[in-house]
Amino acid sequence: MMKAPLLLASTSIYRAERLACLQIPFEQASPRCDETPHQGETPADLALRLARIKADSLTDDYPDHLIIGSDQTASDPDGRLLGKPGTAEAAARQLKRCSGGTVIFNSAVALAGPIIEAWNVTTEVRFRTLSDAEIGRYIEKDQPLDCAGSFKVEALGITLFEWVRSDDPNALIGLPLLSLSRHLRRLGYELP
Template sequence: MLPLLLASSSPYRRELLARLRLPFVCSSPEIDESHRADESAIELVQRLAEEKARALANDYPDHLIIGSDQVAVLDGRILGKPHTFERALEQLTAASGRSVSFLTGLALLNSATGECQVDHVAFTVHMRILDPARIERYLRADEPYDCAGSFKAEGLGVSLFRATEGSDATSLIGLPLIRLVDMLGNEGIIVP
């Protein structure tokens, strides 16, 4: 089995990948994550997932490199990571009582052969109606400023949901394990 490399510094993705009980290492790629003009959200996450994997290929030959990227989409508009309380407040206020789609791009690059599998997984979160006080309490408690959509599904963010919809709940956290297991199987790695 080729060694696994997770092209990410995200603790959330690390925790998810550890569930598969396969040995892996992590390295964070340096890429430009800018959204290109006329690029759809799906094209964006798939491109960035693949770019993250390919950015580490020279440093990690003979590895299976996992790249992933996620965006939240509300009314066709991409919501990035808010980084600040004010931006997170704006995002959650806009999402109140509505549905937010999460698109997670996934790439598995065999750096020995150059072959790369690329896909995306969609997941929808239906939000509760959120009053300003509830949003502020949540933001102060969970500080989700590094999360697309301004909430942590693995934390208190779940309290903001009315319902969820999708084939792989792990995609909401940023690494779709069901699809990853399929990709690993294509490389001869059967889990468990």
């Protein structure tokens, strides 16, 4: 029996690179989603809700596909959401808030199509105590302006940390491949 083609409901190059590691052909499309947090919504609930909405937003356009929606939230040591900074100044402010503390990342995945299910993988990141000069050098070299939390773990951002704790090292990049692989295998997709 032929499996439904995969569709990644994301324009993220980082998520596409992660999914490509599984060596299953997939398409990519931009989901329709208002990413505004709801009043009182936890970062974990926000990530799950957005992953579901992203996957579900494309089911009418791609009715024969298994659609993978994903979203990630980051919260600083005080529990405040960290977004994509957009500017070097905002990135410096975020990294200063995270310096010496633990940041929690929630990487949610939702599958829509013949089934709908969603899950979340939590990652804890402990930042070193960072000087203003280190923060400035890092931002200049890695340009993490489109990354939640203001760093790229797959690049120079790894040098900002004391440790990372997660059940899936891919989750921090935005797509938890260990759990996604488990779900895809269960649905009959052939993976090693």
